[in-house]
Amino acid sequence: MLLNSVKAALIDKQLMSPQYGYTLEQLMELAGLSCALAINKEYQRISATSSPKIFIIAGPGNNGGDGLVCARHLKILGWNPTVYYPNAERLCQKQPFYSSLVKTLEEMYDIKVIKNTLELDVLQKYLDEQKYVVDSIFGFSFKPPIKKGVYSDIIEKLAQNQHNFKTISIDSPSGWDVDNGPIVSENGLKLDPDMLISLTYPKLCSKFLKPEASHYCGGRFISEKFAKKFGIIPLNYEPGSLIIKL
Amino acid sequence: MLLNSVKAALIDKQLMSPQYGYTLEQLMELAGLSCALAINKEYQRISATSSPKIFIIAGPGNNGGDGLVCARHLKILGWNPTVYYPNAERLCQKQPFYSSLVKTLEEMYDIKVIKNTLELDVLQKYLDEQKYVVDSIFGFSFKPPIKKGVYSDIIEKLAQNQHNFKTISIDSPSGWDVDNGPIVSENGLKLDPDMLISLTYPKLCSKFLKPEASHYCGGRFISEKFAKKFGIIPLNYEPGSLIIKL
Numbered sequence: 152m153l154l155n156s157v158k159a160a161l162i163d164k165q166l167m168s169p170q171y172g173y174t175l176e177q178l179m180e181l182a183g184l185s186c187a188l189a190i191n192k193e194y195q196r197i198s199a200t201s202s203p204k205i206f207i208i209a210g211p212g213n214n215g216g217d218g219l220v221c222a223r224h225l226k227i228l229g230w231n232p233t234v235y236y237p238n239a240e241r242l243c244q245k246q247p248f249y250s251s252l253v254k255t256l257e258e259m260y261d262i263k264v265i266k267n268t269l270e271l272d273v274l275q276k277y278l279d280e281q282k283y284v285v286d287s288i289f290g291f292s293f294k295p296p297i298k299k300g301v302y303s304d305i306i307e308k309l310a311q312n313q314h315n316f317k318t319i320s321i322d323s324p325s326g327w328d329v330d331n332g333p334i335v336s337e338n339g340l341k342l343d344p345d346m347l348i349s350l351t352y353p354k355l356c357s358k359f360l361k362p363e364a365s366h367y368c369g370g371r372f373i374s375e376k377f378a379k380k381f382g383i384i385p386l387n388y389e390p391g392s393l394i395i396k397l
Numbered sequence: 398m399l400l401n402s403v404k405a406a407l408i409d410k411q412l413m414s415p416q417y418g419y420t421l422e423q424l425m426e427l428a429g430l431s432c433a434l435a436i437n438k439e440y441q442r443i444s445a446t447s448s449p450k451i452f453i454i455a456g457p458g459n460n461g462g463d464g465l466v467c468a469r470h471l472k473i474l475g476w477n478p479t480v481y482y483p484n485a486e487r488l489c490q491k492q493p494f495y496s497s498l499v500k501t502l503e504e505m506y507d508i509k510v511i512k513n514t515l516e517l518d519v520l521q522k523y524l525d526e527q528k529y530v531v532d533s534i535f536g537f538s539f540k541p542p543i544k545k546g547v548y549s550d551i552i553e554k555l556a557q558n559q560h561n562f563k564t565i566s567i568d569s570p571s572g573w574d575v576d577n578g579p580i581v582s583e584n585g586l587k588l589d590p591d592m593l594i595s596l597t598y599p600k601l602c603s604k605f606l607k608p609e610a611s612h613y614c615g616g617r618f619i620s621e622k623f624a625k626k627f628g629i630i631p632l633n634y635e636p637g638s639l640i641i642k643l
Contacts (some may be wrong), residue, residue: 160547170504171500177426180422259620259623390474
């Protein structure tokens with residue numbers, strides 16, 4: 152079974168309600184960690200040397216925050232991440248926790264965080280150097296049509312270049328309709344990730360992944376009791392594991 | 398090499414400084430998670446069936462908070478925890494985040510949290526039923542002598558009964574001097590844990606563990622650069638691992 156966008160939003164809201172008591176900091180930490188663990192499990196084995204480069208594109212909301220946390224844990228696990236965080240200054244003012252996440256990346260881990268919005272030819276140069284790109288632009292709360300602007304440009308660029316690297320989407324492929332799947336741009340392009348890491352539970356759009364794509368779930372935030380209450384069949388995680396390959 | 402208590406406190410303060418940007422919620426989440434992973438790795442294999450019982454004793458400060466998070470992740474990993482959290486009401490008023498942690502335990506996971514202070518014979522009955530007890534009473538900021546009262550009573554009870562279960566201490570064995578090791582009570586008792594999970598980095602007192610004790614480290618909060626700045630030799634974690642057995 153798969154979650155629709157309404158139920159995904161409801162579950163997220165419930166988790167952070169006074170009844171269940173999770174904080175954004177906790178959920179984001181565990182979500183980003185599980186993304187890093189999944190990426191490390193899927194690709195570390197086939198990387199020839201240690202410290203493979205990886206480019207994380209962080210969007211304006213909590214999906215972007217998950218990407219920031221993911222970048223930190225990737226570094227801890229031996230990767231060499233660069234973070235692209237357009238409009239960082241404005242976003243960090245709006246949500247001070249994003250600012251803390253960026254501080255830890257820069258000051259503790261010397262991770263380069265690109266905080267201005269790149270010209271498309273500069274973004275192209277970055278993409279030309281990558282074997283792995285993490286799409287943490289939009290998550291389960293995104294609703295098409297996408298607004299013309301920096302994020303639609305980035306997604307278009309990603310779609311144009313996606314055959315040159317592994318594209319890894321967090322929670323849902325950016326620009327997709329969470330319930331109905333891929334959206335083709337007016338230039339006939341769509342993002343088609345090689346890997347998806349669903350958080351909490353897979354969404355409807357995951358059934359539109361290409362057959363050869365890897366699909367993981369992470370973010371073990373809900374109990375069996377809670378799952379039942381929401382009509383969800385619990386995933387069968389292996390003992391001791393924080394992620395599951397579906 | 399091992400950390401003394403002054404350096405441990407300084408590092409903790411630095412992590413949550415505006416420069417490095419970690420929040421208490423993040424650090425506690427990752428610390429408690431690594432404790433659960435270490436316990437699960439060390440003991441899950443020798444437990445005959447799934448859902449082994451485990452009793453977590455949470456103290457008044459952040460070491461207690463680590464224990465609360467550890468209890469949740471143990472449940473997620475298939476254990477059956479009961480939490481003993483004396484003075485819970487007062488502590489949760491002082492630090493609302495502890496209250497959130499308790500809410501998640503109770504409401505999401507149906508974990509029993511004993512929030513009043515147990516009579517010693519009632520505590521004895523709980524201890525009589527355990528094969529695993531987690532000591533998350535005091536951490537690196539504890540300074541002996543211990544004040545006579547509920548926590549000294551609990552530690553004494555633990556020491557009396559420790560041969561009947563596995564005692565697992567978080568960060569430092571409770572009641573010990575973080576720099577100089579075990580403190581023998583006036584009744585001639587001392588806590589002598591079977592397992593220690595050091596957080597961030599092992600403290601001086603860890604060299605006084607009994608030879609057969611297991612020693613893990615978790616809480617990968619610091620970079621190699623930061624470690625060097627504090628004169629610490631980074632631990633050699635296995636690829637992809639959040640914990641290390643020392």
